[in-house]
Amino acid sequence: MMDTAHRAKLYEQVAERIGDAISAGTLRPGERLPSVRELSTRERVSISTVLQAYLHLESLGLVETRPQSGHYVRRRERPLPAEPQVSRPAPSASPVSVSALVAHVYRAASDPRIVQLGAAMPAPELLPTQRLNRELATLAREAGEAAVGYDMPPGSPELRRQLARRAMEWGCALGPDDFITTCGGSEAIHLCLLAVARMGDTIAIESPAFYGTLRAIEALGLRALEIPSHPRHGLELEALESMLDKRRVAAVLVVPSFSNPLGSCMPEEHRQRLVKLLAERDLPLIEDDIYGDLYFGSERPRPCKAFDTEGRVLLCGSFSKTLAPGYRVGWVAPGRYRERVELLKFAQTGATPTLPQLALARFLQGGGYDRHLRALRRRLAAQVERMTEAIAEHFPEGTRVTRPTGGSLLWLELPATVDALVLHARALEAGISIAPGPIFSAQGQRYSHFIRLSCGYPWSPRIEAAMSTLGSLARSLA
Template structure:
């Protein structure tokens, strides 16, 4: 980074964390030159840069001010309208291209759904792990068979009280993140060729798992705020034999929708009456922006038909790969599948997570993380409004770290994805979120990283690319 960019980055951060607010006057060029120990011309360059990004504005005779967003926030997208037929899935090749690009650290990471590592307690977790590695001895190198470490399951069970869905340690099987939890759950309840009902749009990883197991996806219309439309689901269930329903009721990926409590109850009852298993991916449940954590649908499960999946990948350490499933009556089946496919999980990361949770501070960490993500999502929505073409719609998620953007019809998200990548920006194009290859003019943007001039610049670039395609 050039010197003036570094200065701009620091100022942008002060604006991002709220030290400087909309309408505030920035330090004078002379003041900043002195405090930053850079030349006046470097400060001027930094201010010009921030102004070009829309972060600040110059008022003649008066100085530089943090800019108020001029434009109203964009509208929200409508309820999705997928076709009412079940489709075999083949998104893998497309996903492959997308996620490969996202791995490059030089690329602005708007494509992948993980929180910035700087928001996670890396140091404390690694310290717990180092301590355990020194103390655990032979135990650390031995197989840990399913259902996984008891101390970890105890801590997850302890958390389940806070979810409003009290479960016991023996209800859980530890998995390689929520991804494997969903994979094993699907494998336990569905056979190749079976139909699985999912939200539309749906997380591409879930589509890939459905693809890899030879299942068919039935996309159900979904509301940007309330998630899967239950009337539509009910109608579909009367027409077709569905082996399982898979939902992300809390802050779904990519919609960010949150299913109301009464809908969760209705969903569980509807499926219980038909004996259909519900796979509930609760990976974003802890990331609510409002005061109350949404209760998992599993809380309404009286039949053992709900398989609740979660992980610490979005709140503590993706790279520790500690997830879980509470598979209800499918527990034995899930355990056997886990054993057959991977034998078990590494021991030490499980123990480190358990030690971290036992030692306290997780709730405090979560409060800070939620505040931060809420602010980042808000910034992203504003920036989309600022930079994207007229007619763009964007979701208003109340949790998680993703927004779903509907561009004018003419914009081809795959072309936009390719051009953005050329410009050093990764995004997730809409078609990977649908078995029917819908959402050709949608993109998903990640808000996992603290707002910065670099991000604002990326949004400006994306917006002008989108405009050129519209």
């Protein structure tokens, strides 16, 4: 058993080095890879280990095998679609009403018969479930009565210490006492909105915006002011500045790193400008960094919080997109609003579940999280590429799609005649779940010919067939 585990670890290491070379452009599409025997000699591993590594890379869509010829970096079969245009929402604050449609979309997420292209969550097979289960079992035995007690705010000291250590890598000078753990990222956002706004206030947000954020704004009786956003760079700062000169807002809420649904990543200089712009107006910035660890490049984007010297940025995150959605463990570093957020946390849910926090803290402390992230990022990058190629192959002419450099989401602009809600209904009849564009805006039928697709599940014949069917349905509507 030890020998088998060692061999598996070796093939993953070999595959990781080749995958990194492909991502960096050292190995180009169409280029022949070393032969099995050559790579075996160079890496000082067995031929079977090399074969496993190549099979693994082939499953990720990075490598293709040509009979009697060898292994090659996979080529794109056809040109990719164009990107969507910058969004142009109406320049007015709107009450939000998306909950009914969101509930309808999410009912399909728990049906195993449905191909899940709608919900933005990673496939269970991409997560270290067995390792986390072992940690939970061990902790349950070791912790005794403490395991079933309340872990009152600010939350687990062990987890907050690990978060502070990771914050150093993000460029943030945060200590354990700067963090409050929450019941997922959604509660973190909810608490921040409660801390900085009152019923009837306006919150400036990106457009399109994550419907979970819109639901929180709706539940709290707030209004949403949607700001134009670029498919690659995110929030348009000039448009935001113009809006702030004309309208009173209580706060700005953004997802700078790989936003949902665009997948956009705000350049660092834009983040600095945004923090400065809001500091000049004495406005809080709620920063949702839930996808920050899922970058495809060589470096993690620094959050806006790294440029905050006055405590105006409320930084939120979660382990739901990287480790364990069902653990519901998130966190917030609320800066100058810490006392208010901690009080609200105590009033709202009292405590965050104890054992999941301890299990995640131990996983982070042992270095397992970073190893897991490296593998997860490669898988997601490959899945995003395969899905994009499938869109180019199967969807109607005129379809546009984003080019995310992290995360696991694609935002599609379909021909104007394609009604996203009709497509959603027909896709469900065919056993496929998608997220229709109208749920990403407070403004009624905006994004009526847009959809969001999740790339969280590994490419497979089932996913390939679903993409072909979905493309056919979209063509029939076009």
